[in-house]
Amino acid sequence: MPAREAFAQVRMQPLYGFCHYVLNCTQEAIFRGEVIGLENLPADGAFLLAANHASHLDPPFIGAVIPHQMAFFARKSLWKPGLGAWWMDGVGAIPVERDSADLAAIKRVIATLRGGRPIVLFPEGTRSPDGQLQPAKPGVGMIVGKTQVPVVPCRIFNSHLALNRHGGLRPGTPIHIVFGRPLSPADYDRPSDGKERYQRISERIMAAISRLSEPAFEVI
Numbered sequence: 001m002p003a004r005e006a007f008a009q010v011r012m013q014p015l016y017g018f019c020h021y022v023l024n025c026t027q028e029a030i031f032r033g034e035v036i037g038l039e040n041l042p043a044d045g046a047f048l049l050a051a052n053h054a055s056h057l058d059p060p061f062i063g064a065v066i067p068h069q070m071a072f073f074a075r076k077s078l079w080k081p082g083l084g085a086w087w088m089d090g091v092g093a094i095p096v097e098r099d100s101a102d103l104a105a106i107k108r109v110i111a112t113l114r115g116g117r118p119i120v121l122f123p124e125g126t127r128s129p130d131g132q133l134q135p136a137k138p139g140v141g142m143i144v145g146k147t148q149v150p151v152v153p154c155r156i157f158n159s160h161l162a163l164n165r166h167g168g169l170r171p172g173t174p175i176h177i178v179f180g181r182p183l184s185p186a187d188y189d190r191p192s193d194g195k196e197r198y199q200r201i202s203e204r205i206m207a208a209i210s211r212l213s214e215p216a217f218e219v220i
Contacts, residue, residue: 008020008067009021011069013091015087015090016069016091016092017069020064020069023060023063023064024065026064027065031061031162031172033158033174033175033176034174034176035178036178036179036215037179037180038065040152040180040182042118042152046112046114046115046119047118047149047152047182048113048143048144048147048149048150048152049121049151050123050206050208050209051120051121051155051209052122052154052155052156052209053124053127053128054127054128054130054159055127055159055163055164056163057162057163057175058122058127058159059120061156061175061177062120062154065177069117071112071117071119071120072092072093072119073093073105074096075095076095076102078093078095094108094109094119109121109143110146113147121143122140123136123141123202123206124136124206125137127160130160131160131161133210135203135206136199136206138199138201138202139202140202141188141198141203142198144205145189145197145201149185151182151187151188151205151208152182153183153205153209154177154179154209155209155210155212155214156176156177157214158174158175158176159175161173176214176215178213178214178215180209180212183205187204188201188208
């Protein structure tokens, strides 16, 4: 496994780069685990990173080990007047209505990818209650079906143990992050799937995530 790139933050917007550095240090010092497959990330251009979701730690810790500035979804309710909204805008988060089909957010994601910027999405849609993979929803399939960008499968392990749904934090829990080989449109898309095309794309992406194995880890 190649070492994480030192000071990749200099290529990022200042606020994002600062947060990236702080989170990277936190992840390495407090939740130190293995990071496998960074060489599978495209060096430039748009791609979609599709990951499983089991904890609020997933977006920041996945983002913290990727040497690119990524875009993320976030609940629109987090855009409250003051520091929170300023921070969300500053790091380039995309607001989305959690409990509805937010077509405006989907259009922003598609525009972000077509503009050449990579983005992180979670095909399951919501956090898993026990760390087990959940069925994929069609949203990610629609986005990559329309943009035809490479998809990098990613699996994060143990984040649900490090921070559970009830807010219980367990420092020292090793959080492993594994990146798989990119999927090309030919790997995930079958236009002949007809009305089920987007759901089938999401399922193929989720299957690629499921094939990623947890690395062996020995506490030293």
